[in-house]
Amino acid sequence: MLRNLTMTTIILILSLCLLAGTAAATGTYKIGIVTPTLSASEDEFRGAERTAAKHPGMIRHITLPNNFSEEQETAITQILGLGDDPEVKAIVICAGYSGILPAIQKIKEKRPEMVVITAPIWDDPDMMAKYVDLALDTDWVQRGISIPTKAQKMGAKTFIHYSFPTHMAKEVIAKRHDMMKATCAKLGMQFVEVTTPDPTTGAGPSPMLQFLQEDIPRQIARYGKDTAVFGTNCPMQDVIIAKALELKFIMPEQCCPTPTQGYPAAMELAIPKEDAGNFDKINATIKEKAAAAGMTGRLSTWPVPVGYFFPEFSTELAIEKIEGKVKNYDMAEMKKTAKKVAGVEVAFNKMKPEIDNYYLIIMDSIIY
């Protein structure tokens, strides 16, 4: 009897809270930002946090499941949950995953006026262009040209590409790989392809990283110091940069170019709290450390993390559209906004000439 009573009371109180929660809504609009979790990728997550700080009270930030590929349905629910909030007028999805499109389709079915910007997701481009207001991505295929070119400028004679089966099973990565191979051939560089143990199945990333630790010295012994090493998976970058500092080879760019990936762990960057998020400071520190290791000119990346840049940039674009400043996005407008947000030049390209809402970007590089 007593238990029964307590139960009833609890339920009563909870439902009251619930009512209070729904009633507290205000009149302004909100923008939802979707990113991976902190441990999956810091850049997007912090980018969204920064945007939230810039527009207080306007942003609803949610994260996708940690192991996204196994919990697709949770991801879909999260995004649908955002779309269900009548105050949310735009959704920005910053996650390098494929399989999110069904969620966007469902939102668009219910609320066609919703502004959806993806920056990026990796579903079928044609389908995405149909449902998404604006799709942004780094220019994967173009990077297949730009990275080896940059590597050669930095003095590389050989180009090593580390990847593994489930990654190479992704279309864009496979295409970039092909493009790199072609570019290397054109530039007269030797292209070496190495497969590592697979982190997504089985025992996690540890065997892959152990393999890299053993294999990189072997490859450098074989091909010499003037070798550029590129790995397609984020956790690899820690080991690659650490080994670069040790063996003095070239690291032209990470898979997701940013000063906050690989460098912090490999160089043990100690970034004081007040400088956290200050990229000029971070880049300067990296430069210093690189010089100390005798690595000046052999490490490079994009000065602002693209993942950090995308949430804010996309949010600005969404605000412009909601407030009626733009009807359709055009390249020149976007370039201006981009410069404002990132502080460096950003180049835009159309994904396909016939699609006018899918753009690919490349930023200027910084060579430490």
Add this chain to the structure above:
Amino acid sequence: MQGLLRHYNPVTAVFVVLSLTALAVSGMRPVFVCNEVITRFIRDGVMVLALIIPITAGMGLNFAIVVGAICAQVGLILAVDYQLGGLESLALIMIVGVALSILLGYLIGLCLNRARGREMITTILIGFLATSMYQLIFMVGYGTIITPRNPEMMLSRGVGIRNMVDLDRFRNLLDSIWVLRFGEIEVPLFMLLVVCFMALGVNYILHTRLGRHFSAVGFSGNRVEALGLDPRLIRIKAIILSTVIACLGHIIFIQNIGMLNVYTAHLNTDIFSCAALLAGGATVTRAKVRHALFGIVLFHTLFVVSPQAGQNLFGNPALGEYFRSFVAYGTIAVALVLNAKNSDKLPRGPWK
């Protein structure tokens, strides 16, 4: 409510409190949550039902339902390969999947008969092994040994299938039948009926001769041999049925999602289904259909609202996410520990 209290189960009680608290904290609209839970109910319901029969037969949680899910995916990939679509081909997929799951279920049953007393951990390992084999076939076999008919689903290098196969021919094929609307709430009546039908089916099986034999084996293991039953055969039958139901459940799941994550879609089905069943008040030795149905609602309510609740509560969405994955694994761990206490009443040690 009364019924819930009568079958008081600490796991369920914790879930009820957690779900309601999280719902309140998340500030999500109940209508939305309701819709989502209905979708989850039809999407994941059948998979959870697949666990009941092995538990009745005394084999504990069957983590090898992953194998059933793999069978379903094989069927779907073949359908995409042959460029089939529509309801008839869905039936065909079911036939292929079921045939395959009967075969694999038989093999799993043989394994489990050798690993008596530690079935659960064995089923986990079987799931891992099956995943590797499946990946081997579709990542390496396709394009080398097996010639694909549909080049669109292949990777550009010509070997292996793409990570993500679009199933637009099957997307929401079943969910769109007989959809009723009550205000904002959408009820896909047909699918709801399908899940209920499956639930009734499982319940029916438990009340047949075979079901009686399942529980006899579950209660006293090999002792039923003296009564003229073959416990090995009965256990194999239980696993086959479980695998077949899991296969059907995964087909429903995938057609609802509409996209197939070829190499990873099946991976967590076992954990979530087990956690949902246990949340509903089942134990590793006793499970009923109502536990499954109640568990899906409870577990998925929590799953739907917890990330948002986490953000509102901690101001950090990642923490809500960690909490959610803790719930999935933690439920199973807690249920295992709590159940052990109940079975402790029996004399333990060798002098039984």
Add this chain to the structure above:
Amino acid sequence: MIVRARHVPQMVIAIFLCAMAGGALLLEIPLPWVINDALVRLAMNGVLVLSLVPMLNVGIGINFGLPVAIVAGLLGLCLTVNWRLTGSLGFTMALALSTVIAVCLGEVYGRLLNRVRGREEITATFIGFSFIPLTNFFWATAPFTNPAMLWPIGGIGMRPTIGLKSYFAKILNTWMPLEIGPLTIPCGLLLFFGLCCLLVHLFFKTTPGLAILAIGENEGYARLCGIDVDRMRRLAVILSTVIGAVGICVYAQSYGFIELYDAPMMMAFPAASAILIGGSTTGRATVAQVVAGTFLFHTMYVLSGPLANDLLVPEMAEIFRLMMTTGVILFAMLHHGGRHARPSETL
């Protein structure tokens, strides 16, 4: 026949290894590299594998809850780095802290496992799995202060990987290296591993060690002989946890990074395969089996990577290796045949 059937995995692995070694020779993969890497891997993973021994011997089975031990070690490492202790002092401190934390965690973990007799392995698996998100929660919020381990942008919460180079990375690997021609034998690392093995070996000669072996072999008899079975089981679990914590310290210093968040989740499975390949049934394990198993298992990894790349069948090798990892554990489960094997028949 039974003896032969029990050694199937070892035979398969040995044949596989021989074939790979032959392949490596044919493809002119430099042998010193391979030997060197194999030795480093043996020692860096060996301690983790060694940590399975006490729990196997007391009859609990394979410690699939290894993440619990690993988290204890990670916590010890993080505290050391947070206090900026470097060099051998830092490493010793990390070991000491890990041990203390592991004893506490092991005590709780042991109590839990004592409640779930007969289902220890599955429960341990899920205790391990569910422990990871809990610790993720901790890593994301823990009040550590050394900026070299915090998120570079956010400034709060731990990075997933923390570099150890200026602390104690490779401190054992580079201690007393012995150079023989092109070979560099990491004597210090091997010595440390050897010391751990010796300690475990000696422990099983002491009275509590003998009691643990007796429980693993015949629990009822041990109880009848007046041994406090619950206490001894707890002791074994604590030992396993402590060795596991030390194991991750050795691993981390050799790897050069601390890996937090989801990294420890699946670490129990390769360790389990290694010890089973060494020839331990799921009833009893010796130090010799640990060394042999770790060596075979990890040499397989060392060889198969470059070989697969040269033979242009990378996926095959990778998936085969995964199948081998789970297949070996599964085989041991099936061969051991659950609990219906009577002691007199297992002879």
Add this chain to the structure above:
Amino acid sequence: MLELRGISKTFGPHSALSEVSLSIAAGEIHGLIGLNGSGKSTLLHILFGSSFIHETGGYNGSCFLDGKPFRFTSPAQAIAAGIGMVHQEFALIPEMTVAENILLSREKGFALTDTLFPRDFSLLDPRKNDHEARRALEYLDLKIDPRQKTGNLALNIRQFIEIAREISRDNLRLLLLDEPTAVLNTADAGNFLATLRHLADKGVAILFTSHRLPEIRGLCDRLTILREGRTVGCCDVRTASLGAITHLMLRESVTKAGRFRSRPTDDPILTIRDFQVAMAGEELLGLDLDVQRGEILGLISLSGHGKLAFGAGVIGQLPFRGSLQLDGATNPPSSSAAMIARGVFFLSEDRNRLGLLPRHSIMDNIAFSALQHDNRFLHPSLPRCLRLPDRRAIRRHGERCIREFDIRCTGPAQPVGELSGGNQQKVRIAHALTLSPRLMVVNEPTRGVDIAAKERILDMFLAINDRAGTTIVIASSELEELRRVCDRIAVLYQGRLHAILEPTADDLLFSRAISGKPVLH
């Protein structure tokens, strides 16, 4: 109808049955008697095709049913052939209802689903099942609700349910009963025996094992007596006397004079009052007994009357009720460790499961408890905290025991699992003696041991008792060996002390006491 020729069965090195032959006609009730371990149950399991027979290597000899040879490998085949068996350890499922238990594997389904679906998938009709079960119960004059859970019922009711299940089979032709009356009281037993008679009159052959000689005599037509796996007699009940049968069962006669000592002093080392131990199938229901310091006390009873529970209760392996005084101290803590510390040691009858560490060497087994409890054999040159044992001392001690007790082995390092039963038993006794206990309780010390080893073991007891003054309690079903070594022999009946006899007492007196007849002094 049933004929067995030359049945032999071995479990590993130990022979359970050798060359047993037997025949039963239709409608005959055939008794099978013998002491515990004489092979009665094994014989029934062979007939019933129990899987453990098959798994341990099958059996030799041939069986004929109606002149046709058969060799069942599973009970299902036996049941199909019309053989039913009532098990000594119940084959009932406590979590299921009475009706479910009775009709298991013969459930009745609804006619509709029976025709629509395969047999296994037919929905069960609870009403029809209840009805069927009720009919089977009525046959035994049992008025209980078939819908209640079996686990809640009393022991004797459960026995009746088991019997009801077997006799309600339509095709029953041969019924095997393994000690069916052990848990029944006299009235129930009478009722049950009448049912059997009725069944036999309908042409069912019954093979019946029991310890209760009187009821066997009252019921059976013929009986076969087994001893140590051999047929030692087959007679018509009407012509054989009770004394003769008992004689055959126990052993022809005892010629060797028992050791006879002066009356033990009145100085009890162990006093128990109203001692109750719930050991399944061997309950002690209130034993009052004094064990005198320095004596060898024998405990004898038929199986099921509690002699084995004594040691298990005293050592704390099973919880007991009542009072226990050791050396005058009331109710010492009942855990094995505490009892061992106070000088009590117990050797269980279950040598396979609770006997030894089979993969450890002989010397390690012998030194095990002393090392654990007495801190003996520790390395003298090391500090105590290291607790490393002194291998040399252990080996020396092992070698001495091997010599002294004549353990046949290749050396002290040989694993015990490789030894024969008798030598294993010697190792166990050596292990116990290493602790120098003051009171030793030994259950069935010579079960499954060959003659030579048996002599040796009995000599060991005498020597220990003489030399160290160790008090020994031996619980055994072999009267002859008890008479050879004991000072007194306590006869238990139905979980209580029935009589204490001198080892020199008359055979007949023992027979009467064991079967629960009043003994006049």
